[in-house]
Amino acid sequence: DAKTTQPPSMDCAEGRAANLPCNHSTISGNEYVYWYRQIHSQGPQYIIHGLKNNETNEMASLIITEDRKSSTLILPHATLRDTAVYYCIVRGWVGAGTASKLTFGTGTRLQVTL
Amino acid sequence: DSGVTQTPKHLITATGQRVTLRCSPRSGDLSVYWYQQSLDQGLQFLIQYYNGEERAKGNILERFSAQQFPDLHSELNLSSLELGDSALYFCASSPWTGGSYEQYFGPGTRLTVT
Numbered sequence: 001d002a003k004t005t006q007p008p009s010m011d012c013a014e015g016r017a018a019n020l021p022c023n024h025s026t027i028s029g030n031e032y033v034y035w036y037r038q039i040h041s042q043g044p045q046y047i048i049h050g051l052k053n054n055e056t057n058e059m060a061s062l063i064i065t066e067d068r069k070s071s072t073l074i075l076p077h078a079t080l081r082d083t084a085v086y087y088c089i090v091r092g093w094v095g096a097g098t099a100s101k102l103t104f105g106t107g108t109r110l111q112v113t114l
Numbered sequence: 115d116s117g118v119t120q121t122p123k124h125l126i127t128a129t130g131q132r133v134t135l136r137c138s139p140r141s142g143d144l145s146v147y148w149y150q151q152s153l154d155q156g157l158q159f160l161i162q163y164y165n166g167e168e169r170a171k172g173n174i175l176e177r178f179s180a181q182q183f184p185d186l187h188s189e190l191n192l193s194s195l196e197l198g199d200s201a202l203y204f205c206a207s208s209p210w211t212g213g214s215y216e217q218y219f220g221p222g223t224r225l226t227v228t
Contacts, residue, residue, distance in 0.1 A: 034216065043116065043204050043219030044157070087157075100208070101147065101170055102217060104157035 004088045009109040018075040020108050022088030025069040031092045033064060035073045037084040078112045085109050117141065118220035120205050126226045132193040135223045139186055139207030146188040147217060148180055152201035163188055195227045
């Protein structure tokens with residue numbers, strides 16, 4: 001699985017959009033970009049994932065560049081409850097019955113402030 | 115609430131002892147994963163089971179073992195415990211192994227070895 005690079009920390013004012021970047025310059029064609037977050041010591045929470053196209057769900061939007069070497073997770077209106085460590089993970093599509101672990105890096109610690 | 119349950123939430127035990135952590139996956143999910151999160155190592159994959167069979171091993175010590183039962187719940191057994199085994203242990207599940215399915219994490223078991 002491709003390696004990812006994220007800034008160690010970011011701040012965002014409540015109500016503003018939080019844009020979290022991720023670099024994955026060695027990503028290959030069948031690898032997906034996943035985003036998870038971990039609030040304090042809770043279990044990691046799945047946010048969104050995508051392959052090529054931009055994706056949006058009720059939690060966030062994922063923008064993947066055309067060359068797929070980087071992506072941005074957007075929380076459109078950050079709240080204090082979005083304060084967490086955000087992990088960008090690249091993982092390939094795997095066949096049925098094969099291993100499909102997630103490899104977590106150090107992530108970005110997002111602090112949302114009033 | 116991810117639908118994944120883990121028991122117990124907290125466990126305090128002494129060095130040299132043995133403990134069992136339990137995980138119930140989301141209804142219908144066949145694949146179970148175990149991860150360990152310690153302060154100095156971050157989130158690390160330990161082992162994966164799919165429909166009762168081991169599928170992948172990560173950084174799991176020989177003192178640790180796991181199994182997945184016919185009802186799909188899983189147990190992680192930790193023996194000859196050392197101080198360094200103190201960590202959060204998370205279980206995750208996904209519908210099957212393979213594809214691009216996301217994993218859903220439980221709330222974790224905090225193990226303290228004294």
